[in-house]
Amino acid sequence: MLRLACPYCGVRDQPEFRFGGQSHITRPPFEASDAEWADYLFVRDNPKGVLYERWLHEYGCGRWFNVARDTVTHEVLAVYRMGEAKPSLDGNIPGQADVTKL
Template structure:
């Protein structure tokens, strides 16, 4: 699988580290253990297009969101992760 880093160009997937499903939202820090357990461990395993987080750990180290088909591994979109100020100060 080849991933096109917006800063470094197309690279082999071995330069990247998988960071998980990009659609998962985590609870507040003071949430119950059950809420945290569900957020971290209870996941579906969908077939088809999924948004995923990947880090270019063997290159520029930026975090990316990829839109990837889990059946064919074809990547239709790559974009840098963007955080808002409110997400950074939580």
């Protein structure tokens, strides 16, 4: 079972959480073309490797947070709060005190 470390509540089992899809996606302006809106709404990365995801602690604090997870091994590489910058996973994570590494 996947275990996630909620940055607010600590480590919990996956059934307490709801997957929210890929994180760090920028919404296009209202004037964007239909093709740009279609890309925003339907096109997502599906890498074999690290994916930055959003998760909701649905049966806990009810807050959203971000996770960097390896899609091959399911290893959680970093957990960080919404609004924080995407961490660099080269071993040099900015704001290390605010990032929970598992």
